[in-house]
Structure formats: structure tokens, C-alpha cells
Amino acid sequence: MDFTEVYRQTGNLVYFSPGAHFILNAAEDTLVVRRTDTLQVTRTWSIGPPSETVVITSHSKSHGTATSNSQWISQAGWSCDSEYILAASSRRGVVHVFKLRDEDWNARIETGAEGLVKAEWAPDGRHILCFSEWGLRVTIWSLLTASATYIQFPIHPDRGYAFRADARYFVLAERHKSKDTMGIYDTSSNYRLVRHFPSPTTNLSSLALSPSGNYLAVWESILEYKLHILSLAGDVQGTFTPTPDPGFGIRHAAWHPTGMFIAVGGWDDKIHILDSLTWSAASTLELSSRIPNGVVLWREPADWLESTQGRGFISYERLRGPQSVSICRVDLTKPNQRSGAVQLEWNKTGTLLLVRFENVPTLVHIYDFPTPSEPFVPRLRCVLQHQKPVLSARWNPVRKGNLAICCGTQSVYTWSDEWEGEGGEEEDMAECIGVPTNMKYETRDIRWAPDGKGLALMDKDTFCCAFEVEDDVIS
Template structure:
């Protein structure tokens, strides 16, 4: 990839990339517009006469058929429409108990599309199977399957499933839900319509936790479908790994094996008879769970960060490892071979440059205003040693700016991008190639080398803020990274453009960090991004929450960036320019000159 070509800007309040489809659908006021993702030419548009405002949910089904869910909590009703037929497929009326959120179920092949609805006060989770496209019209009444007492429900303002208390197996045949029954957490495993011969939902397993006082925050099914990880809330640092049949494989609690420092003879004698703590060593491979630990909660270390718990959990490549981001700012990686921690990494406060191949790149200051959004600029290399200053810790806030907010793995599993809330303008990229090689052909009991920090990306926002927003980032679904094509990470942070980092393809390379401007007329600040499934289009939006759900009904703008590879024909999308009244101005690619850009804007 050597360049990007950019589409014009379009007004919208929500935009969705349809799964398994070369199209996208955008919502502008009461109009739905279906466009071709290749050139944004309109395919059809229609008006929803009863469209409510503001919307609580605007989401596309994750599989065929490509239905769109429109839900308004204020009107207590949801509409399911089919962009291909311009028709209303179904309408869901919410009862008097109310509904705090709706989402699409990720059911497998052969199952009808299903809408999930969470009632207020955690009363129940309803699953509405929709009629198939071949069903007669009008559609029959929807009979939901109800799951009682779900512990959590998704936030309408969040576009991520994490923190919602449910997870689907990758093939969509089973659903795991975190429930609360008789003051105890339980994991219910349900078969979806694609898993049963009758096509109905059913409870197949209820998993009880080893500790009846456990307070779980969320759970996640592994990409391979063989494991379910469930972790505790902010009050503790505990991760359980189960099989779908309910067998407990491991309980990981890194701080449970830490005893207080031997400051007196009494403490020395009290700990001398215990097994030495291996977690106090400096090597990350020595961190273990508490399988053989007999320490009580009162015996645990009283260090300031103990008890802050887990903030985010992400499965790695093919379920080979589980990455845990804590409020202590550390990322611990567990291997499925024994479920012990094989790595512990974090954003350093000082880089000396004496060990490894650490690279630090800084975004050019005021590059948008200096270039007027034209062209692609490289990040500036930062000489080492270099120091980072975290945000001042304000413990008076309920959620202080600290800890690991996001862990995003690349498709190959070699790279992981980490966002630490204490360093809001820093993107840390770690190299886990040693773990990938070990998972491929290593023997049991072999100690893997330590993953290393490869690159630090320092962002320089044009409008500095004491509480800057967290950048949104995503790895490009690579079309051929196994054939030598470099993996690409893209991010946005409220600028009139986006950033990208191209991973090195050999040990001699350092990678390449660039910022891509959007030479569009008018104000535009990208807050969210989403790749098309094939990775050949990147949707950039000025609305902070537009990927799957949003409570905001304010009007924003969006554009699409198309990667251009060496040898490819230059593609300048122009179909949308004659597409009606949403177009705001031209935004060409890097090959546009300033005069050409101004001429293109005047034509609109």
C-alpha cells in the first residue's frame, strides 16, 4: 500500500457497513440511503415516516440477510428494515418494564436473524427470532425466548460488546450469559436456533463458580470455541477459564500469591514455612495462579495497586493465549498450555534505547493546519532516551484515568496495540512474534522469550486538553499478509485526518508511521472508524459513536478512505458527487494538487 484515495463528505447521523455485502447504509434525519461501498453511488433511498428521534440503537445484522435494527427507548419500539427491499420486516413493541438496549445476536448458519433486548432493572433478556426472507407477509407475532436475571446489559453509548455480560461462540451455535440467581453469579450456556434440530433456543448448561462470593464483570468465548473466560470486577483480580461443559481449567489471581514484605521477625517467621512466592521474581514467566497457594485475603500484599482489578480482557490468536489488561497498567498474557502467565508488558515511563529495537515516532505538530489536510506526512523519529509523563492520578474520580483501556490484536497474532489511560496520547505496539513461533512448534514446558515493546506512537492533538479522548483504532483486515503484505494499524483522534502504522515485514525494517489528511471543505474531525470486511475501505466518521449504537441524534459527516497498492489502478470515488443533497465537499486523495482540490469543492 502506497497511498489512500478519499471520497467526498456526506451528512449523516449513523452509518453502517453491511456484513457480507459490498454496500453500506447511512441514516440522515428520516432518510435511509443505501450506497455502494466501492464508489458511494446511491443504490436506493427511502423515508421512514415513523422514524423516532433520538435513536438508542442503529445496528446491522452480522450475517445474511442484511437487516437493519432501529430502536428508540423513548418510544419503546424497534423497527427491523431490509435495505434490499425497502420494507419493514418486523416491529418489536417493548412492554411496560422498558428496554435499556437492543443488539443483534450472532447466530450461526441456518438460524433466523435474532434481536436481543435487555429489560430494565436486569429483569430478563429477550431473544426475538425474526422471520426468514421467505416467510409470508404480514409476519407472525414474535414469540421471544427469555433469559431471566442477566447480570449486565450493554450501554447504549458503547459500540463494543465488552462489559455486556454475554458472548457467542464464534460459529454462533451457543451463547454464554452471565446471570445472577439467589445472590450468586452463574454462567448460562444456551444453544441457539442453529444448534438444535427444532431451531429453538434452549439452556444446555449452567456453570457455577468455585467461589460463591465471586463478583464477575464479564465473560468471553475464545476464538477457537473451546474455552470461556470469565473475570472479576474492579474489586479483585481474578480470571476463571472454563470449558463449555463447565469444567474449571484454571483460576488466575496474580496478587493472591504475594505475601507482605518481611519487615519484622514476626512476619519473617510467619512466611518462612510457606512456599516462596514466585511472582516476586522479575521474569514474567514466573507469574502463576493460585492453584497451590494457601494464603488468605488478609495475607495478600497491601501494595497500593492490589485490588484494582481487571479493566479489559482480549483473546489472542486462535485462543492460544489470553491477554489481561489491569488497572495497574500491566498487560499479562496467559498461555493455554497450563494457563500460566508467559508475559507481562506495559507502557514504560522511560525508554533508554539500550535494549531491543524500540522505535518512537511523534506526530508532526499542527500538520493539519500547515498542510490544509493535503497529502500524507511521515511521523518524526524521536531520539532515545525518551521519557513519558503520565496524567496526574485523581483518586477522587469514580473511574480515574489509569490502567489498560484497550488491547487490539492483529490478524496474525504477532502485534498487539495497547492503550493506557494514563498516557492518552500514546499508542504502544508490542511484538509477540516469539509467542507466535512458540505456539506453532514448541514443546510443553519450554520457556518462551519475553515479548518486547516495538513502537511507541506519540500523538500531538491540535487542541490540547487536560482530559483528551481515547484514540479509536483498528487493524486493517489484511488481504494477503501471509504473502508478504504488511499489516496496517489505523487510528483517529479527533483530527481532520487519520494515522496509520505499517508493520515491518523483516527484522531490518522499523515500520512506518504516517498521517493522512482529508482535504475537505468545512470542518471535519474523525472520531470513529470501521473497516469493510475485506479491508478495502475505511469508513471515517465525525460522530463519536456511530459503529453499532449511539444515543446521539446530532448530525455529523463521514467519508470513506480506499487503500491504493502498488500496481493498482488509481481509484477516485466520484459516484456520490451527483448523489443528492448530503454531499458537502470534495476530498480527494494524496495525488490532488491544491488547485484541483479547490476546483473540486467549488463544483459542489
């Protein structure tokens, strides 16, 4: 793995373009675009004070007072075709839009008195969603017509909406007259309302749309462990509550890539796998201090960073046979307890499920899932144990069994099931990889390139990239 130099960034706003040819980052009030093959700067833009010319503007006027860092970029992102880039400044309530191949073209959206919490691209790359403060409305701005569509009273700007996989429909959780409701909007008809129906939730926490777009999962807040499965017509297909009721709600739910299952995790260290036929638990995975025989425990070697001076590649210690790990048991009757599934994530093919439990922060659990032709018996495949708590773990978006992990150290950790053993069979491999830099560097977050061949590694105020080394072909 080859590493680049370290570059400055703010807000962890570092993104590869959809084609993986460019990488974008924000540094205070400046956007920088680099080529991924050379890391040479291709474009830079600075979002200064508003100018006299406004391409897109809201009817209301901003009246805020600028602070020292009010100009800083709070959100950034690529359009789906890499043609446009947005840079939002939430404190100023302004979204700037730039065109990669035309440095002189730009647009600006002023959200006005309702403020701005979040701005992001719609899947078509020609509309921008702007969520206002206090849940007042979400505004969909069109770059093609310079017009806006308003939808009132969204519940959550971060986890209360979804687009269907084909981007045809936009699903939004709303609150009208103190009741949870769901709105279905047709994106091909300027976000025209198609259906509006009440949600069975009393205090909706989040939602997740199935990959097929046929089903919508909605669940209650922390006080109630209840998940409902709805059709897009609003009919309740099923409701799940475990027995006995753990007393706390759901933390995460993740659809299987086929839509045949949904994994549900709460605060009780159990993962329930619901099937799409009965919407009941077909299997339950539970955190245990005992790692059974046949499951590999990969343990990070002690002091390996010091011995390699942060510039080496070293394998995890591979421990077989029954092993034990320490679990911090918590009292759920007390507030602010660290427990439950903090992350649930399927790999690309749905054959592996990654789980991180908050009361064992140094561990990553990987579960094996059978193919449709095999008996449905999920099992724990391996556990990766680290010296420090895991901060981020992400599957490769292209390869089925390739995982990257970071723990706030000068390193990145990888696990893969694609290594070829001595007998020609595939086997697992886990490695600790130091980030070669002379400065203090703590990898706090990671982000894959869309082609799965590179990583962006982010510290608090800096980032670097790591790319796979391709073997030379000798003819």
C-alpha cells in the same frame, strides 16, 4: 488514499455491509444505504410512528410518551448475509427490520413495558436479541417463525454474553437469587438451555469466550483483581490474581486469536499474558517512561496540519535510540483516577498486541509476539506519540500489520509493517493523513470495511469514507 464527500449521520451508526458492497448510516429517524463504489444512495427508510400492522409484537403494550427525539435510531446493523437491516429506537422500545432487496418488506418488534436497552443481530442473521431495562430479560426474536424465546435476568446487556465462534452456543451471564450464574444455550434448538451453573465470581464485571470455544474467562468488578477460567461445563480451570494484589480490578481481557494466551490489564499499568497450560502469567508487560534502545518512537510532527492545510500525507518523525515520554502518575487511593489499560487488542494473526494506557492518552504501544516455533519473549516493538489524546485505534481486519488511529483532529493516522524497504525487506511506516474538506471536521471514531480496503471516519454529526488507491497495472 481517496476520500469521499462528507455525509450526515447521528449516533456514530455507520457500518459497512459484511461483503463491503454497501455502507449503512442513520440520520435521526432515517436509514440510508449507499454503494461503496459510488456512494450513491440505494435505499432509504424512515421509522415513523407505529402503524396499525404489526408483524412481530410483544404481549405487553408500550405506554411511553414520545419526546422530540424519541423517534431517533439508537442502534442499527446488518445481518450476516447483508439481506436484512435492523434499526432500533430504544426510547420507544421498537425495533424495525428491513430487507435490502425488497423495499416493501418490513417487520417491527415492540418490546412493550419492559423497555429496550439494546438490540442486535444474532450470528445467524435471522434472530434478533433485545435486552430489556433493569436486567429483566433478553428476548430472542425469530424472523422465520415470528416467535420469541425469553431468558430471565441477564447481568450486563453490553459485556455479559458471547456466542461461540461457530455460533452453536450462546453464553449468558445471569443473576439468580443475588448470585452470579452462567447459562449455556443451544442456538440450533431455539436457544434451549443446555447447562446452568454458578459462576465463581461474587460481582461479575465481564466475560470473554476463547476463539476455540473451549474456555470462558470471567472476572470480578473493580474492587477485586481476580480472573477465572471456566470450561463450558462449568469447571474452574484456573484462577489468576497478581502478586502483590494491585488493589483494583481488571479493566480489559483479550484472548489471543489461537486461544493459547489471554492478555489481562487492570488499573496498575501492567499487562499480564496468561498461558493456557497453567493459567499463570507467562510474561508481564509494564508501562515505562523510558523507551529502550531498539524500539522506535514514532512522533507526530508539530503543526503538520497547518502546514499542509489538512490535505497532505506526511510521515511521523522516526526517533531511534533510548527515548523518554512523560507519564501522569496517579494516586489510586483517590476516586476517578485515569490509569490502566483502556484498550487491549490483538491483530489478525496474534503477532502484535496494541495497548493504550489511560494515563498516557497520546501514546499507542505495539508489542511483538513470537510465533509458536520461537521462544516466548514478547517485546515492545514501537510507540506512536500524538499531539492530542487518541480516541480510537483499530487493526485492519484482513491485513496482519495495518493500524488506523484518530485523535479528534482533521486527520487519520496509519501504521503498517508491510512497506518494502530499499533492500526488499519489510519495514515499518507511520503516516499522518489529512482529511481534505473545507468544513471543520474532527475524526472521533473509525471503522474498517470487512475487506480491509476502506475506512469510515466519523465526526460528531457527519462521516466520510477513505479508500485505498489501487495502482494501475500497465501491461
